[in-house]
Amino acid sequence: MVVSYEDIKKYELYLAYLEKKLGAFFEEQSPYIFCKEGCSHCCEKGEYPFTEIEFAYLMLGTRFLDKDTFNQVEKNMFEVKNAKKEHNENEKFMHKCPFLINKKCSLYKFRGLICRTHGLAFFSKENKLLVPACVDKGLNYSNVYDFENKTISVEKFENSGIKQEPLAHNVGLHFMTNNSFIDSIGLKFGEIKPMIEWFK
Numbered sequence: 001m002v003v004s005y006e007d008i009k010k011y012e013l014y015l016a017y018l019e020k021k022l023g024a025f026f027e028e029q030s031p032y033i034f035c036k037e038g039c040s041h042c043c044e045k046g047e048y049p050f051t052e053i054e055f056a057y058l059m060l061g062t063r064f065l066d067k068d069t070f071n072q073v074e075k076n077m078f079e080v081k082n083a084k085k086e087h088n089e090n091e092k093f094m095h096k097c098p099f100l101i102n103k104k105c106s107l108y109k110f111r112g113l114i115c116r117t118h119g120l121a122f123f124s125k126e127n128k129l130l131v132p133a134c135v136d137k138g139l140n141y142s143n144v145y146d147f148e149n150k151t152i153s154v155e156k157f158e159n160s161g162i163k164q165e166p167l168a169h170n171v172g173l174h175f176m177t178n179n180s181f182i183d184s185i186g187l188k189f190g191e192i193k194p195m196i197e198w199f200k
């Protein structure tokens, strides 16, 4: 798929729609969200699946990076690629995102779809309720999490005194790239693969 200017415009339209929805989800789930500036847990270890259009948009963002930041990203990328060469191919390759600089996303405006959902509980493709990995660090959803059974605890919620229930939303990439709004604007996402595989 060749990503055109028109595709990018459609994608930006979708991002505006999605940001509103995600903003409402974050607001609703705020008693369970402990994200704060300087916390980069979600970007420290992952695969970061990107579709073709998301990747094209991310690359568009690199044009606005200052020289030092661009050089740092290139250095990070080089290190990740080298680490990948050493990696056992039968296992998932998890790494720090090369765009994470001083614990901040250097391409925040251009970040991918899953980046925008970092911190929320969500449903997997198999319809399993998942909470962010930072629960193990005593962060998101840890106030209502049953660590032994690896699920949200009804008992903890009832004892918490919080009115809003802890809820998972359909914010997995499979859902965010397949819904009626996307169809209505004729947006195409193209192939999906881990971010690092987009870099030749």
Ligand code: SF4
Pocket (backbone or CB within 6 Å): 042, 043, 048, 097, 098, 099, 100, 101, 104, 105, 106, 107, 108, 111, 112, 115
């Ligand atoms: S693109 Fe930005 S938000 Fe997404 S994983 Fe990388 S550093 Fe984090």
